[in-house]
Structure formats: structure tokens, C-alpha cells
Amino acid sequence: MEYLSPETKDLVMWTDPKKTGAVFGGATLLYYFLEQSGYTAISLVSNVLLLAVIGSFLWSSASRFMGKAMFKIHIPEIDEATTRSLATTFQSAFNKAGAYGNRVLSGSEPVLTLKTAGVLYVASKFGGFFHFWTLCYTVVFSAFVLPKVYVMKKTEIDALVAQGSKQIEAYTAVLKEQATQMMNKAKDGKKAQ
Numbered sequence: 001m002e003y004l005s006p007e008t009k010d011l012v013m014w015t016d017p018k019k020t021g022a023v024f025g026g027a028t029l030l031y032y033f034l035e036q037s038g039y040t041a042i043s044l045v046s047n048v049l050l051l052a053v054i055g056s057f058l059w060s061s062a063s064r065f066m067g068k069a070m071f072k073i074h075i076p077e078i079d080e081a082t083t084r085s086l087a088t089t090f091q092s093a094f095n096k097a098g099a100y101g102n103r104v105l106s107g108s109e110p111v112l113t114l115k116t117a118g119v120l121y122v123a124s125k126f127g128g129f130f131h132f133w134t135l136c137y138t139v140v141f142s143a144f145v146l147p148k149v150y151v152m153k154k155t156e157i158d159a160l161v162a163q164g165s166k167q168i169e170a171y172t173a174v175l176k177e178q179a180t181q182m183m184n185k186a187k188d189g190k191k192a193q
Contacts, residue, residue, distance in 0.1 A: 012147050024144045031137035041132045110179045 004012070014020045039047070060070045078086075103109055104116045117125055130138065 012143055013142075013151065014148050020144065024140075027140045027144075029138070031133060031140075034133045035131070041114065110183065111176055114179065 009017065011020050034044070056073065063070045104113050108114060117162060127135075
């Protein structure tokens with residue numbers, strides 16, 4: 001949690017319960033209204049932008065007739081140094097993802113391929129249960145609940161995580177052994193031919 005600003009840390013750790021409750025309650029209400037509206041994320045963004053474009057056009061047209069000064073909207077621009085920094089970060093992330101993709105798709109690392117396939121399968125099944133707004137709210141809910149619960153039940157959670165890690169390591173070892181045996185059988189089969 002050291003990467004969070006002090007204000008954000010105070011918010012998610014419920015230092016001021018009224019303030020955190022108000023923000024969390026507001027996020028819950030926003031989620032409820034968005035979910036009930038039936039709008040998808042793309043349609044909502046498009047409608048909000050459409051409203052902004054039409055509203056600003058009507059306001060500027062009306063202000064000319066009324067003799068009032070039009071208000072100016074200034075959309076900030078990104079300077080060249082920031083653009084270069086973002087491009088470098090994006091390039092690094094893209095290259096890492098590409099290298100990982102090459103390792104997975106080449107078939108030379110079957111354990112990594114199986115792990116990736118398993119994660120993607122679970123993600124697709126899990127993602128099928130949620131709409132975009134539900135997923136966003138789940139992230140917000142987790143940010144407000146999980147850190148506080150972890151601080152309150154740290155020893156119990158750490159013990160459960162350690163126990164789960166041991167079981168996952170044991171299961172991974174079995175999978176690696178089976179994958180190695182399958183690879184050896186495949187190599188032996190090719191040599192026999």
C-alpha cells in the first residue's frame with residue numbers, strides 16, 4: 001500500500017468512516033443506476049459526448065445572439081516529453097507481452113502454455129458472469145473492502161495463503177511431472193520411427 005497517496009490510503013482503510021462511506025455509497029449508487037439503465041459502456045460514453053457536443057454548439061450559438069462572450073473550452077495537450085515517456089513505457093510493455101506470447105505460442109514450453117490456457121479458460125468463464133459495469137464495481141468494491149479486511153485478519157489470511165500456496169506448488173509439481181513424461185513419450189515415439 002506504499003504506492004498509494006496518503007489520501008487514497010486513508011480512504012480505502014476507512015480512516016474517516018463517514019467520508020469513505022459516502023464515496024463507497026456514491027459508487028454503489030452509480031453502479032446501480034448504470035446497471036439499471038441498460039447502457040453499455042460504449043453507448044454511454046457516446047451519448048455523453050453527443051450531449052456535450054450538442055450542448056456546447058447550442059450554448060455558443062445562443063451566446064452570439066445574446067451578445068455574450070463564448071466560453072472557451074481548453075482540452076489539454078500532451079507535450080513531447082510526456083509522449084516519449086508514454087511511448088517508451090508502451091513499447092516496453094508491448095515487447096514483454098510479445099515475448100511472452102512467442103513463448104506460449106511456440107509450444108516449446110508446454111507447462112507455460114498449459115498455465116496460460118488454464119488462466120484464459122478461467123478468465124473467460126469468470127468474465128461470462130459479469131457485464132462491464134459489474135466488473136468495474138467489483139474492482140471498486142474490492143478496493144474498499146479487501147485492504148481493510150486484510151489488516152483486520154492478517155494472521156489468519158496469511159496462514160490460509162501459505163497453505164494454499166503449498167497445495168498449488170504440489171499440484172504444479174504433479175502437472176510438470178506429467179508434462180515431462182508426455183514430452184519424453186513423444187520424443188521416444190519419434191525416435192522409434
